[in-house]
Amino acid sequence: MFEFNDSEKAEELAERAEALMEEVVIPKERELEGGTTVSAGTISELQAKAKEYGVYAPQIDEEYGGMGYDFNDCLPTFEQAGRSLLGPPAMRVDAPDEGNMHLLELHGTELQKEEYLRPLVEGEIHSGFSMTEPMQGAGSDPKMIQTTAEKDGDEWVINGHKWWTSNGIRADVLLVLARTDPDGHPYDSCTVFVVPAEADGVEIVRNVPHLGSEMTGTGHAEIKYDDVRVSEENVLGEVGEGFTHVQERLGPARLTHCMRFSGMAERALTITRSYLEEREAFGSKIADKQNARFEIARREAEVNAARSLVRHTADKIAAGEQARIGVSMSKVYAAQATQDAIDTALQYLGGNGIGKDLPVSDFYEAIRPFRIVDGADEVHLRTVAREAFDEHTDPDELDPITRFGE
Ligand SMILES: Cc1cc2nc3c(=O)[nH]c(=O)nc-3n(C[C@H](O)[C@H](O)[C@H](O)COP(=O)(O)OP(=O)(O)OC[C@H]3O[C@@H](n4cnc5c(N)ncnc54)[C@H](O)[C@@H]3O)c2cc1C
Structure with missing residues (x-):
């Protein structure tokens, strides 16, 4: 590498x-x-x-x-x-346990850490993160959240319908985002709850059939929460701070996704280079044909550019600096670069790329959802574009000479 x-x-x-x-x-x-x-x-x-x-x-x-x-x-x-x-x-x-452990470590009470974080780290239990909802609910725009949690005495009663909860089919504990104040702006009125999967009213409807390798058995579940009662001790972090906590989970988790996938892309390219160095066609090694060399070289450059961007953004997170734009740029660029690298690898492996003797076709299935999971490309581009355009269109912040692009 x-x-x-x-x-x-x-x-x-x-x-x-x-x-x-x-x-x-x-x-x-x-x-x-x-x-x-x-x-x-x-x-x-x-x-x-x-x-x-x-x-x-x-x-x-x-x-x-x-x-x-x-x-x-x-x-x-x-x-x-x-x-x-x-x-x-x-x-x-x-994923998703890694992000969930991070959130529990950041905001879990001692009891939550004892009951869930320790066994999660030990690999004894699994967890899911339930934010996305079916049509008309939270998706690309999480403000559209429909799931509610109402206070009843010293309990919270959760009602909602979620789907795409990774690990949901085998989770022992679910981190559920619900609206706890119907009147406030969603960003200030949602809360994360720690819900045992065996609680009354949690119905795992199904594993949503999907594109993507199921080698590690994560699955992505549709789940109904029907009058699920949890105590005040099941609030994760602060009431009303759910979106802040979600961002604290998703920011680093988006980067760790990029890191894992760049490793996957790198291995796919390595396997392909070895194959091309041995395999001949039309009188010479395919590795000697310029198109193959340039294509692999381009993908190497892109994957390593993605790795650099991720390192730059990780530095900002480590320094406690604002990393929102860097995370969005990293996510959108790394998802495309790694997808393109794995597609190129698969192409140059010929039939072996499609077959399952090598891991590359599993990689291909695993990588495609990445441009949608953790925020679709367009959602991250929207963040980057708003920042870019605001800098150039807010007249008060620009020098009069450059205000209109003169
Ligand atoms: C394999 C997998 C695992 C997942 N795991 C989890 C999980 O563990 N927990 C969880 O809560 N969710 C999970 N999700 C859900 C995922 O985060 C959502 O699918 C994603 O945020 C997109 O939401 P949506 O599916 O509702 O798409 P929609 O909101 O319906 O958007 C559809 C498409 O519209 C386009 N679009 C959206 N906004 C804009 C815009 N502003 N401008 C232009 N185009 C736009 C994008 O191309 C987008 O893909 C998972 C999804 C998948 C596929």
Whole structure:
């Protein structure tokens, strides 16, 4: 991979992650038939190995069973994990649990941390994050949220209909965004609740059929919340601060998605380069044909540009600076760059790209949803465009000479 100026600590962690990937995770992936779902037992075995290699849950504080690494120092390890679909669950850096653990660590009460964060970090339970709703509800525009939570004595009563809750079919706990004040602006009147999946009134309707590999068995559930009663202790963070907390979860989680997917794109390109160096057509190695070389080189450049942008934005987050625009730019650019790289890899592998002997067709299925998940391209472009246009159209902030573009 392209060399960056990552810290020594980050490089050491990533070297151990690479060893785990090469010696344990990728050999295990090769044993499995592509497209099949691995058992929970296999994931537990990989997690035990990750602990042995010293790369298990590096992003979580030691107090809760992790390794206490900074966000930036975890970055190259997240990339390494992304090189196989089995890497993220092995190192416990897998979505959506990784983002949910982050939110519980930031805002969970001691009780919530004991009951949910610890077992999540240990890989004993799973979690879902329930924000998106069917038609007329929260989607690209989360202000359209319909799910409500009303106070009744010292309990909250949740009613709503969600879908696309990743992990929902196997979650033990669900983080649910609901409107708690019907009169306020949605951004100031929503709250996140920690809801046990076994609570009365939680109905897992189905796993929504979808494009994308189900190798790790996450699934994406449609869920109804019908008069679900939870106590005040189940509020995560502050009442009315739900959207702020959601952003605290989604900002870093969008970047960690980019990191994992750039690792995936990099591995797809590596597999393809090896294939082209061996495979001949029309009298020479395909690796010697200029079009193939340029196409692979272009994708390498784009993936590494995405990795640079993600590092720049991660630095801002680590410094506690405003990173909204950087996150949107990273998400939209990395999603396209990694999708294009994996598409190119698949094309140059010929039939092997479509077949499931190699992991690239699973990667292809996994990458396409990324341009929609965690905010569709257009939603992030809207954020970037508003910033860009505001700078040039707000007359009060511009020098009179440049105001009209003269
Ligand atoms: C695999 C997968 C996993 C997911 N996991 C979760 C999860 O765990 N939890 C959760 O809550 N949600 C999850 N989601 C939902 C995901 O976040 C939403 O699908 C996404 O935010 C888009 O919302 P929507 O599907 O309602 O699309 P819509 O809001 O209906 O938008 C449709 C399309 O319209 C376009 N569009 C939207 N706004 C604009 C605009 N301003 N200008 C121009 N075009 C625009 C975009 O192309 C967009 O894709 C998941 C989705 C998928 C596919």
